[in-house]
Amino acid sequence: xxxxxxxxxDFTARLDIETLTALNAISVEKIFKKGNFxxxxxxxxxxxxxIEKGIARKYYLNDGKEITTELYFDNDxxxxxxxxxxQKPSREYIQALTDTTILQTDFGAFQTAKQQFPKLxxxxxxxxxxxxxxxxxxxxxxxxxxxxxxxxKLIEDHPYIIQNIPxxxxxxxxxxxxxxxxxIRAKK
Amino acid sequence: xxxxxxxxxDFTARLDIETLTALNAISVEKIFKKGNFxxxxxxxxxxxxxIEKGIARKYYLNDGKEITTELYFDNDxxxxxxxxxxQKPSREYIQALTDTTILQTDFGAFQTAKQQFPKLxxxxxxxxxxxxxxxxxxxxxxxxxxxxxxxxKLIEDHPYIIQNIPxxxxxxxxxxxxxxxxxIRAKK
DNA sequence: CGACATATTGAGATCCATCAACCAATGTGG
DNA sequence: CCACATTGGTTGATGGATCTCAATATGTCG
Numbered sequence: 001x002x003x004x005x006x007x008x009x010d011f012t013a014r015l016d017i018e019t020l021t022a023l024n025a026i027s028v029e030k031i032f033k034k035g036n037f038x039x040x041x042x043x044x045x046x047x048x049x050x051i052e053k054g055i056a057r058k059y060y061l062n063d064g065k066e067i068t069t070e071l072y073f074d075n076d077x078x079x080x081x082x083x084x085x086x087q088k089p090s091r092e093y094i095q096a097l098t099d100t101t102i103l104q105t106d107f108g109a110f111q112t113a114k115q116q117f118p119k120l121x122x123x124x125x126x127x128x129x130x131x132x133x134x135x136x137x138x139x140x141x142x143x144x145x146x147x148x149x150x151x152x153k154l155i156e157d158h159p160y161i162i163q164n165i166p167x168x169x170x171x172x173x174x175x176x177x178x179x180x181x182x183x184i185r186a187k188k
Numbered sequence: 189x190x191x192x193x194x195x196x197x198d199f200t201a202r203l204d205i206e207t208l209t210a211l212n213a214i215s216v217e218k219i220f221k222k223g224n225f226x227x228x229x230x231x232x233x234x235x236x237x238x239i240e241k242g243i244a245r246k247y248y249l250n251d252g253k254e255i256t257t258e259l260y261f262d263n264d265x266x267x268x269x270x271x272x273x274x275q276k277p278s279r280e281y282i283q284a285l286t287d288t289t290i291l292q293t294d295f296g297a298f299q300t301a302k303q304q305f306p307k308l309x310x311x312x313x314x315x316x317x318x319x320x321x322x323x324x325x326x327x328x329x330x331x332x333x334x335x336x337x338x339x340x341k342l343i344e345d346h347p348y349i350i351q352n353i354p355x356x357x358x359x360x361x362x363x364x365x366x367x368x369x370x371x372i373r374a375k376k
Numbered sequence: 377c378g379a380c381a382t383a384t385t386g387a388g389a390t391c392c393a394t395c396a397a398c399c400a401a402t403g404t405g406g
Numbered sequence: 407c408c409a410c411a412t413t414g415g416t417t418g419a420t421g422g423a424t425c426t427c428a429a430t431a432t433g434t435c436g
Binding site for chain 4: 385388
């Protein structure tokens, strides 16, 4: 799985200066304070957000309850995927959980840049593929693992997660109740 | 969600003759008998399979038990995604559930063709995006709906499914046991 | 210190899996 | 054309995992 991420990193590391310059030209650094929103429901996701430093989460409301769909750390890229691809209103919120430094890239400008710099188009495809594989893996976990195993897998992959993120968000990310998560943690 | 599929159909409908000819040149029609495998575990998925007519499923083995991850009908495209993208051995099987006519396209030839015909590259991205959105939606269902609602959603989206596919596969696709599915059906 | 968010713990209810028996339709070999 | 196996589906009893509601505890920060 991570071999694809390696491929992406390798690919970006080898980008020629012209392509990199073009990418920089359409990107802006921004800082979001803890609790602030990079994106809200019903807004169109017009930027991709590269998390330089900090923690963020993506979530939506279902029956008034927040369901966390993704957690972001350093070097992750955050978008509300269908809103970004289709440029339609987002069902999801993206929120900074700590003070977070972000490099945001404009959707429209990126589409234009892709036409001039084919490597950016290639990069776009690779990142989309990576996201699809990540989703497949997450689905696999929901399909085959119970709450305890999903939790163990999560802290195995991201040990630092428990120090930095409130349990409520982790529980909802794992698709279990806060109470169940608390009990799982009490046991082991 | 389906607006993206519309976009794809619209896009393919408008492809120029040169691009279409190139695509045809690297595609072959094949027929698989009911029960036969388009792809087995540990093989590399070197083709994409466009289902012209018939039904197929994708599944993997977990603890010796089959878990169905996707069901395919007319005009769906089947691949074992990570095996196809990374050209590494597949965890998944793809199997014809009826006699099935398929247009298969070679991975390597398609990569080459993409360089010559940018519209194929665009198409590749669009289809990958569509798959990611489909996965997001499926994850959403696992996250928010119980067995009954997942079943009702499935027959709402694909009413013909129950006439054509054994309950065992549908149950495992929904992430529930055969018995539970049977009881759900008995009720409503 | 007080106040509000965050986490733990307990008890009961609910969903669903598992195991096992059973049934109906279909196919096959003798 | 019958005896029997196979496949696909149903039904019942039981237990385990997890949710919900509610009470209590622990933080954390003004």
